[in-house]
Amino acid sequence: MDDDVPRLSMLRADTTSVLRLIAHFDALTGLAPDAVVRSAALVAGCPVGAVLDSEPVWFDGAGSPISGPPLDDVQIDRPAPHPLDVVLLDQLRRALRTIQPGPPLRLGEPGLLEIAVSPREQRRDRLRALHLLGYDLDQPVIALVLAGAPEDGLDALARAGAGRLHHHRLGRLTLALTQGGPAPRELAGHLHDDLAARRPASTGLDRAVDVWIGIGEPAAPADAPVSWHQARTALRFASSTVFGRRAVPYGPLGVLVLLAELPPSQLAATPGVAALETHARTPGGALDVEALESYCVFGALRRTATELNLHHSTVAARLGRIEAATGWRLEDAMDRFQATFALLARRLVTSDRTLGDVG
Known part of the structure; x- marks a missing residue:
């Protein structure tokens, strides 16, 4: 009934209002297309148009x-x-697509991979797209996202024996879907070692994207959008810092994925991250932070010195400056944990800054 329609004039641009709009359009299943457009106009409180049967x-x-x-x-x-106009249009578009399916999918269409990983597409269309691409619908698929030089990443995937592989460029990122290759953790190890050998990281420099890869977990073909979302989350943990990984699988991140749920601005404002960022902008500060990251990775002063090709007294001096800037005492286990946690949060912040919007 019209009285039950949520009106944009009464809604604010908040999560509750967005969920109300989604629920409203979900409830329109079974209505004629013109009734769906009419309902959208009632919600908007102004003229709304759509193409129905080419008119x-x-x-x-x-x-x-x-x-x-x-x-x-x-x-x-x-x-x-209205701030929620974009949500209304998106939900109207989705509702009409459900009622008015598009033309049959055809072999070779460049958008087949996008359809396969889109949660907005119907399940049957996702499976049809995967079938046309030659994937076995009874075997799991793994989604990956590549940032940087896609040809280098795709070559590394081929050398890692990634199995059946299709890829599609999406702006600055590349979507890839594999089936029948190594498990994500093993695949990530192969890719990191390969890319690190071919593109060695340098210390003391700002890191642009060379090749970073996020890897989702295996998913049933109908659930490929889940693996795609996981891959994009994993990409944010990739190597914006010198001791980071070039290829990151989602599964082993465990509880660390909770960090990805926090807004970058909130991560950047946490005391440890803010202190590291402030110190990194001082003369020699970036090298001190690199020494800290190496120390947290390798766990020993002399090993850190070896990895950085420095005398251990130089590393000790750099860590001392970090302790003075943050208040941590790195011989204390809890402070080392805080340092590691802050470095991971800072990696997310710097990766987001470098990648821009990965969504």
Whole structure:
């Protein structure tokens, strides 16, 4: 009933309102396409249009059919946009796609991989896309995301024996889907060793993206979007710092994935991360932070000195400056844990800064 329709004029741009809109459009299953567009117009409180059977259909904010301009997608016509207009259009588009399935998928379409990993597509369309790509629908698939030089990452995947592999460029990132190759942890080890040997990390320099790879967990073909989401999360833990990993599998991250749920601004503001970031901007501070990361990775002063090709007294001096800047005492187990935790959080912040939006 029209009285049950959530009105944008009464909603704010918050999570509760977004969930109300999603629930409203989910409840429209089974309605005719024009009824769905009419409901969207009632929600918007202004004219809303969509293409139905190749013809534009418009309803005004009261739910009455009106004439409107030609269009090739869903559209809202209002003088000043509402913050939730984009959510409404997205939900309307999804609802109409469910009612009006698009043309049959064809072999060789460049968007097949995108369909296969999209949670917005219907299950049957995801499976059809994977079938056309030659994947076995009875075997799990693994999604990967590559940032940087995709050809180097794809070559490394081939050398690692990644099994059946298809890939598709998505702006600055590359989506890949494998089947029948090594398990994610083993695959990540092969890829990291391969890429680290071919592109050695340098200390004391800002790290641009060379090749970073996030790897999702194996998933049933119908659940490929889950593996794709995991891969994008894992990518954020990749090597924005010199001792990071070039390829990161999602599964072994364990509870560390909770860090990825926090906004980067909140991570950057935590005391340990903020102190490291401030110190890294002082003369020689970036090298001190690298010494700390090496110490947390290798666990011993002399091993750290060997890895950094420095005298152990130089490393001790750098760690001493870190202790003075943060208040940590690195011989204390809890302080070492805090240092490791802060380094991981800082890696997320710096990776996000370097990658931009990976979503």
